[in-house]
Amino acid sequence: MTLSKRLLLTAGFAAAFAGSAFAQTTTATPPAATAPAAAGTRFITVSSTTSTQDSGLFGHILPLFKAKTGIEVRVVSQGTGQALDTGRRGDADVVFVHAKAQEEKFVADGFGLERKAVMYNDFVLIGPKSDPAGIAGTKDIAAALLKIQEKGAAFVSRGDKSGTHAAELNLWKVAGVDLDAKKGSWYREIGQGMGAALNTAGGMSGYVLADRGTWISFKNRGDLAIAVEGDRRLFNQYGVMAVNPAKHPHVKINDGQAFVTWLTGPEGQKAIADYKIDGQQLFFPNASQAGA
Amino acid sequence: MDLTAIFQAAFALVVGLDPAFLAIVSLSLRVTLSAVLIAGLIGLPLGAALALARFRGRSVVIVILNALMGLPPVVAGLIVFLMLSRSGPLGSLGLLFTPTAMIVAQVLLVLPIVIALTRQTVEDLWAEYRDHLRSVGLEGMRAIPTLLFDGRFALATALLAGFGRASAEVGAVLIVGGNIAGYTRTMTTTITLETSKGDLPLALGLGLVLITLTLAINAVAFGASRIGARYAG
Numbered sequence: 001m002t003l004s005k006r007l008l009l010t011a012g013f014a015a016a017f018a019g020s021a022f023a024q025t026t027t028a029t030p031p032a033a034t035a036p037a038a039a040g041t042r043f044i045t046v047s048s049t050t051s052t053q054d055s056g057l058f059g060h061i062l063p064l065f066k067a068k069t070g071i072e073v074r075v076v077s078q079g080t081g082q083a084l085d086t087g088r089r090g091d092a093d094v095v096f097v098h099a100k101a102q103e104e105k106f107v108a109d110g111f112g113l114e115r116k117a118v119m120y121n122d123f124v125l126i127g128p129k130s131d132p133a134g135i136a137g138t139k140d141i142a143a144a145l146l147k148i149q150e151k152g153a154a155f156v157s158r159g160d161k162s163g164t165h166a167a168e169l170n171l172w173k174v175a176g177v178d179l180d181a182k183k184g185s186w187y188r189e190i191g192q193g194m195g196a197a198l199n200t201a202g203g204m205s206g207y208v209l210a211d212r213g214t215w216i217s218f219k220n221r222g223d224l225a226i227a228v229e230g231d232r233r234l235f236n237q238y239g240v241m242a243v244n245p246a247k248h249p250h251v252k253i254n255d256g257q258a259f260v261t262w263l264t265g266p267e268g269q270k271a272i273a274d275y276k277i278d279g280q281q282l283f284f285p286n287a288s289q290a291g292a
Numbered sequence: 293m294d295l296t297a298i299f300q301a302a303f304a305l306v307v308g309l310d311p312a313f314l315a316i317v318s319l320s321l322r323v324t325l326s327a328v329l330i331a332g333l334i335g336l337p338l339g340a341a342l343a344l345a346r347f348r349g350r351s352v353v354i355v356i357l358n359a360l361m362g363l364p365p366v367v368a369g370l371i372v373f374l375m376l377s378r379s380g381p382l383g384s385l386g387l388l389f390t391p392t393a394m395i396v397a398q399v400l401l402v403l404p405i406v407i408a409l410t411r412q413t414v415e416d417l418w419a420e421y422r423d424h425l426r427s428v429g430l431e432g433m434r435a436i437p438t439l440l441f442d443g444r445f446a447l448a449t450a451l452l453a454g455f456g457r458a459s460a461e462v463g464a465v466l467i468v469g470g471n472i473a474g475y476t477r478t479m480t481t482t483i484t485l486e487t488s489k490g491d492l493p494l495a496l497g498l499g500l501v502l503i504t505l506t507l508a509i510n511a512v513a514f515g516a517s518r519i520g521a522r523y524a525g
Contacts, residue, residue, distance in 0.1 A: 045389060045472075054489050059473070076389060076470035090378030091388050195488030220490030248378060250386065 043072040044255045047084075047092035049163055050193035052238075053077035055213035055282055061271040065262055071255050079162025079193070087111060090248030093256035096263075098163035098211075098238045112241035113257075116264045117292035119272050119283040121212045123167055123234040126198065127153075127227035128205040141231040142175040149177045152186040154206030158197050159189025167236065168209045174233060198224065211236055213282040237292055238283070240264065263287075301497030312474065317505070320478040323391055323465065324458040327398030331406045332451055334399075339410025340436045343418060354411065360404035365397075369464030372397040376468065389470040394478070397464040402454035409450035413443045445517050452513055459506055 052058055053075060062073045076086060080097040087095040088111050095112060097103060106112045125144060127136065133153040135144040148155050158165040172179050179187065190200050194214040201208035202222040210218075215226070228234075240263055242256040262268045269285035276282065286292045305313050342353065374380050376388040376396075387393045417439050418425075425435050440447065462480035469476030471485060479502045486495035 045470075050488070053485075074389065074470075074472040074475050076472060090383070193488050195490055199488070199490060218490045220492055250378065250384075 041072055042070055042255060043074055044093040044252050044259060045074045045076065045091070046094045046096055046259070047076050047078060047082075047086035048096040049080050049083060049098060050077050050195065051098070051164065051211045051214045052096065054193065054195045055211075055217045056277070057213065057272070057275055057283060060275040061263075061268065064271050065259065065268070068262065068267065069255075069258055071258060073259060077193075079158070079160040079165065081161030081166075084111075087243045090243065090251065092243060093252045094240065094242050094259055096238065096240045098236055099166045100237055100239060102163075102166065103239045103241065107241060111244055111247055113244055115239045115241045116260060117287055117289065118238045118240050118263055119269075119285045119287070120235060120237045120292070121283050122229070123164065123209055123236050124212050124215055124226045125207060125228035125234075126201060126210050126215060126224050127207040128201075128223050129225050130205065130223070131227065132205075133207065136225070136227045138228055139230050141171055141228055141233055144228045145171060145175040146177060148207055149175075149182055149186075152184065154201075154204050155187050156197050156201040156204070156206045156208040157187060157189045158194070158209075159191045160193070162193075163236075164194060164209060164211055171209070171233065216277050216280050216282055237286075297493040298496040298500065301493040302500040303497075305494075305497055305501055315474060316477055316479055316482055317501070319391060319476070320459065320480070320502075321505075323394045323398060323478060324455060326395045327402050327458050328451055328455045330395070330399050331402035331454055335403050335406030336410050336440055336447060337436060339407040340414040340440055341433060342407065343411045343414035343439075344432060344435065354408075357404050357408045357411070361408055363401060363404065364463065365401055365461040366463030366467065368400040369397050369467035372400065372464070372468045388468065389472060389476060391469070391476055393468040394465045394476060397468045398458040398461070401461060401464060402458050405454045405457060406450055409453065410440075410443075410447060413446045413450070414439045417443050445521065448513060448517055452510060455509065456506065459502070 048058070054077075058073075058075050062075070066072055076092065077083075078086060080099045080102060083092075083095055083097050084102055084106050086092045087106065095103075095106070096118070103112070103115045107115050125135075125141060127133070129136075133144070133148045133151045135147050138144055147153075157168060169179070188200070188204070188206065190197060192200075194210055195218065197208050198210060198214070198218050199220055200206070202220060202224050205223065207227065212229075240260050242253060242260050243251045245251050245253045263272075264287035269287055272283050272285045273281065342350075342357075372393060373388065375382045376385065376393050377383055378386075378388070387396075414436075418435070421439075421442070425431070425438065430438055460480070462484055465476070465478055466481050466484065469478070469481065471477050471481040477485075479498055483495045483498045483502070486492075486498065
């Protein structure tokens, strides 16, 4: 059985490669603007977060980078933890995420070259307009979270090791809530992206921590509104780093580094600042700020 | 969200002929049809051979193949992902996050369906025509082409079942393709993405387009088999 199955698998792979070559030659060429890359196209793969993708930032800045350098950027968006894993396995050339401690560990472990600050936005606590925890309009995120826990109001957690998830867990700690002890039916981990978490919070009238970029671009708000914002502890910093070719010799270090340089240089920074939805700026470039 | 918004979104997609949308549809069709074609080329002869062959452990193989028809797409995706990752055994091919990887994953999903349904069809045909085929000297594996030809309408349905499974799944292509805009974004992964962005009318509009396409392909296949049946007498 194992032998015949292995044969089957091998045959499948071999045929699939042949088949896709066939498919490529027989498919009519789609319009140039969105054409899947033909062989020989210069591209890099960037693993990034759901917030940069769901907020539409990449759709705005990547065409500018391509026009300037001719390098196509293929973005795989995952939670920050997963995006770093993708870089660790060598499946991406550049990692662009938001969890500084994890990024620094990634570099210290030798998987990434120098980490550079790119931009920031902030987190906001979203909740139902009925406000069961009575925290709407307050500014102290720690006090607000404590109230949610005390009242047992529904809270939706990303639960996916993303940057937002890491920030949320950290805020519970700051609030002095021991989640392991206090976790109950009120605390709902969904293990999905930012948009899905917002959809879920809307569906069950729960609170949820979101990055402001995704919130501004989110279209299915329904009964949700910002409950808490403006606390300094809600700061959300993004960083970028090229995957270390010493760990993965196949990574495209030159083109990857070109992207890092552009993103943290004047043109990339301006492109980020220019991205607005309904007149609201979503991300604030700060590559030149020391220690960001 | 009302029904009109959904139909408006679907209508705007189709009428607008937005190049990004067309690229998504054409990639979806390219990936799924390639997977069905490959699974057909491998699965039809293999299924027929399995129908006629007698060996120890045959029933075990049949049961496993039948069970694999229910292989969760996300598991198929994970297997291919681990094989093709740079840190996996086939990493040097650099195929992760490409349409080829998506085709490989979908072949894994479609192949068990084609093999299992082909085996059943051919086994039934063989039981019915065994004496006749033997009398004209077609025995064992030499009977396979004839049996496949005789069963072509039932086998077309097997391929359509495979197409349905591949075109509807999102778990496998999402994992191995990475849902990269303009490169590995298919209809189902776009629906997932738009749902997470909260753009539900657009997501459902896309769903409507996908269902319509599937319907059209099945209608064409049905029409072709009707015409074929008439000429075959």
